[in-house]
Amino acid sequence: MSEPAIEELKLKLKEFAQVRDWEQFHSPKNLSMALSVEASELLEHFQWMTEQQSVDLTPQRHAAVAFEMADIFIFLLRLSDQLNIDLMEMTKRKMEINEKRYPVEKVKGSSKKYNEYDEA
Amino acid sequence: MSEPAIEELKLKLKEFAQVRDWEQFHSPKNLSMALSVEASELLEHFQWMTEQQSVDLTPQRHAAVAFEMADIFIFLLRLSDQLNIDLMEMTKRKMEINEKRYPVEKVKGSSKKYNEYDEA
Amino acid sequence: MSEPAIEELKLKLKEFAQVRDWEQFHSPKNLSMALSVEASELLEHFQWMTEQQSVDLTPQRHAAVAFEMADIFIFLLRLSDQLNIDLMEMTKRKMEINEKRYPVEKVKGSSKKYNEYDEA
Amino acid sequence: MSEPAIEELKLKLKEFAQVRDWEQFHSPKNLSMALSVEASELLEHFQWMTEQQSVDLTPQRHAAVAFEMADIFIFLLRLSDQLNIDLMEMTKRKMEINEKRYPVEKVKGSSKKYNEYDEA
Numbered sequence: 064m065s066e067p068a069i070e071e072l073k074l075k076l077k078e079f080a081q082v083r084d085w086e087q088f089h090s091p092k093n094l095s096m097a098l099s100v101e102a103s104e105l106l107e108h109f110q111w112m113t114e115q116q117s118v119d120l121t122p123q124r125h126a127a128v129a130f131e132m133a134d135i136f137i138f139l140l141r142l143s144d145q146l147n148i149d150l151m152e153m154t155k156r157k158m159e160i161n162e163k164r165y166p167v168e169k170v171k172g173s174s175k176k177y178n179e180y181d182e183a
Numbered sequence: 184m185s186e187p188a189i190e191e192l193k194l195k196l197k198e199f200a201q202v203r204d205w206e207q208f209h210s211p212k213n214l215s216m217a218l219s220v221e222a223s224e225l226l227e228h229f230q231w232m233t234e235q236q237s238v239d240l241t242p243q244r245h246a247a248v249a250f251e252m253a254d255i256f257i258f259l260l261r262l263s264d265q266l267n268i269d270l271m272e273m274t275k276r277k278m279e280i281n282e283k284r285y286p287v288e289k290v291k292g293s294s295k296k297y298n299e300y301d302e303a
Numbered sequence: 304m305s306e307p308a309i310e311e312l313k314l315k316l317k318e319f320a321q322v323r324d325w326e327q328f329h330s331p332k333n334l335s336m337a338l339s340v341e342a343s344e345l346l347e348h349f350q351w352m353t354e355q356q357s358v359d360l361t362p363q364r365h366a367a368v369a370f371e372m373a374d375i376f377i378f379l380l381r382l383s384d385q386l387n388i389d390l391m392e393m394t395k396r397k398m399e400i401n402e403k404r405y406p407v408e409k410v411k412g413s414s415k416k417y418n419e420y421d422e423a
Numbered sequence: 424m425s426e427p428a429i430e431e432l433k434l435k436l437k438e439f440a441q442v443r444d445w446e447q448f449h450s451p452k453n454l455s456m457a458l459s460v461e462a463s464e465l466l467e468h469f470q471w472m473t474e475q476q477s478v479d480l481t482p483q484r485h486a487a488v489a490f491e492m493a494d495i496f497i498f499l500l501r502l503s504d505q506l507n508i509d510l511m512e513m514t515k516r517k518m519e520i521n522e523k524r525y526p527v528e529k530v531k532g533s534s535k536k537y538n539e540y541d542e543a
Contacts, residue, residue, distance in 0.1 A: 066188045068271060075278060083291050088351045091248070092229040092237035095222075096350040098255070099459060102215075102222035103343030109212040110336040111328045113474070117212035120266070128211070129268045132259060133277035135218070136270055139255060146240070148249045150256055151188060157253035158195060171203050208471045216470040219339060223463030230456040231448045233354070308426045308511060315518060323531050331488070332469040332477035335462075338495070342455075342462035349452040357452035360506070368451070369508045372499060373517035375458070376510055379495060386480070388489045390496055391428060397493035398435060411443050 066151050073144045076137060091146055098138040105131040186271050193264045196257060211266055218258035225251040306391050313384045316377060331386055338378040345371040426511050433504045436497060451506055458498035465491040 080086045108128050109117045120128065143150045200206045228248050229237045240248065263270045320326045348368050349357045360368065383390045440446045468488050469477045480488065503510045 066186060068186045068188075072271070072274060072278075079278070079281065082287050083285065090234035090237050091240070092232055092234045093350055095226045095229045095237075096346055096456065099219075099222040099226045100343050100347045100350060102219040102255075103340050103346075106215045106219045106336055106343075107340045109215045110333055110340060112212055114210035114212045117210050117215075118265075120211075125266065125268075128266065129273045130277055132263060132268060132270060133273040135222075135255070135259060136274050137277065139252060139259070143252060145238075146245065146248065148245075148252060150252060151192070153249045153253040154192060154256050157250055157257065158192075158199070161199065165203065167202050170205075213470055216336065216466055220463050220467045220470060223460050223466075226456055226463075227460045230453055230460060306426060306428045308428075312511070312514060312518075319518070319521065322527050323525065330474035330477050331480070332472055332474045335466045335469045335477075339459075339462040339466045342459040342495075346455045346459045349455045352452055354450035354452045357450050357455075358505075360451075365506065365508075368506065369513045370517055372503060372508060372510060373513040375462075375495070375499060376514050377517065379492060379499070383492060385478075386485065386488065388485075388492060390492060391432070393489045393493040394432060394496050397490055397497065398432075398439070401439065405443065407442055 069140070069151060073140050076141050077144055080141070089141060089145055091142060094138055094142040094145060098135060098142065101131060101134040101138060105135065189260070189271060193260050196261050197264055200261070209261060209265055211262060214258055214262040214265060218255060218262065221251060221254040221258060225255065309380070309391060313380050316381050317384055320381070329381060329385055331382060334378055334382040334385060338375060338382065341371060341374040341378055345375065429500070429511060433500050436501050437504055440501070449501060449505055451502060454498055454502040454505060458495060458502065461491060461494040461498060465495065 077086075080089055105128065108124065108131065139150065142148075197206075200209055225248065228244065228251065259270065262268075317326075320329055345368065348364065348371065379390065382388075437446075440449055465488065468484065468491065499510065502508075
């Protein structure tokens with residue numbers, strides 16, 4: 064069920080680590096730290112912007128943000144490889160769960176409701 | 184160049200948000216926050232484990248970790264949609280950059296070197 | 304009940320922001336982002352280290368880590384000022400809650416128990 | 424130079440960990456993870472709010488936010504104890520550095536300038 068293009072990326076990333084003898088550092092614990100660090104580097108771009116400014120990025124900022132997102136995806140794929148997790152499959156299953164958890168008629172609209180459900 | 188399976192997921196996630204009138208909350212600034220929060224929920228599973236324990240997860244913990252990773256991927260796809268970024272393409276480009284930035288003969292082996300290069 | 308030394312720091316940090324006309328950026332939302340970014344910069348130092356290496360820091364690394372912690376404290380104080388929160392008082396109250404939540408006879412010892420209680 | 428009130432808190436937190444035999448889990452690496460997790464729990468409160476909403480918190484939300492900040496401070500103090508760092512002293516030193524790094528006449532005002540200096 065896994066996607067060929069994603070499997071190919073995972074394999075390339077594994078080889079990249081292996082040839083550098085870096086797999087020894089890629090425990091799930093360490094990879095979760097690296098992933099979180101990359102997520103914060105993304106966050107850093109937006110910390111002092113208004114929401115509107117975060118929509119209207121300059122081309123330079125847009126490219127920098129895109130590369131931070133690539134870094135996050137790289138560690139997400141490395142971790143899914145190390146833990147033998149099918150990311151696409153799990154994402155589809157999580158979306159089905161979310162469909163049931165947040166029924167349209169119940170949550171539609173206000174940010175107040177959105178927040179409450181989000182924290183549930 | 185973008186992957187059909189990923190494009191399909193992005194579209195489903197967009198519809199999920201639209202039908203709930205939640206797109207109003209999905210500014211890049213807010214999505215970067217949500218993504219970072221999910222990355223920390225992943226981190227939380229591993230915070231008191233040894234590295235070895237993070238490899239040898241119980242089935243229950245493994246499933247919980249897999250769903251946290253799905254949550255991260257969901258917000259990564261939502262953000263790539265809102266900012267019109269081709270995640271697969273950017274990841275390939277970032278991997279090419281990393282190949283040049285970390286030449287095998289220069290970085291192979293010790294964690295000390297790995298750390299130094301990592302921070303560069 | 305608040306500590307004079309901490310109140311003095313808070314005041315200095317407020318003046319630092321005011322004289323630069325930066326208070327406009329210091330909404331609680333933005334400050335929580337900045338605080339999280341600083342926490343990840345701390346995390347980054349340790350991401351590829353073993354636990355033992357994180358104990359035995361070089362003097363240079365130790366100093367860098369100490370300054371990251373100062374950055375976290377700075378944003379914690381800024382936020383406590385903006386939200387009018389007495390950090391010392393809340394910390395004492397949280398410690399009393401923790402005393403009751405984690406009774407010694409119930410949680411002492413194994414990491415397994417520690418993890419379970421931590422997630423409760 | 425360290426503050427008696429802060430030293431007292433650090434000592435109480437150390438005793439809390441020792442009597443539960445939890446110091447074995449409190450390596451700097453693990454504590455940096457716990458601190459980052461708490462910072463994200465703070466972030467989570469604000470992720471879907473506007474900046475203005477983050478100023479106008481309900482009393483319930485305000486209290487919850489205050490306790491998250493206490494959790495962050497607790498791990499910051501635990502880490503400063505484990506690494507033998509004087510948090511107040513380092514914060515004063517960092518503030519002096521910031522005074523020089525961001526001269527008023529150079530950075531006053533616009534968010535654009537603020538962002539640029541922030542990333543330097």
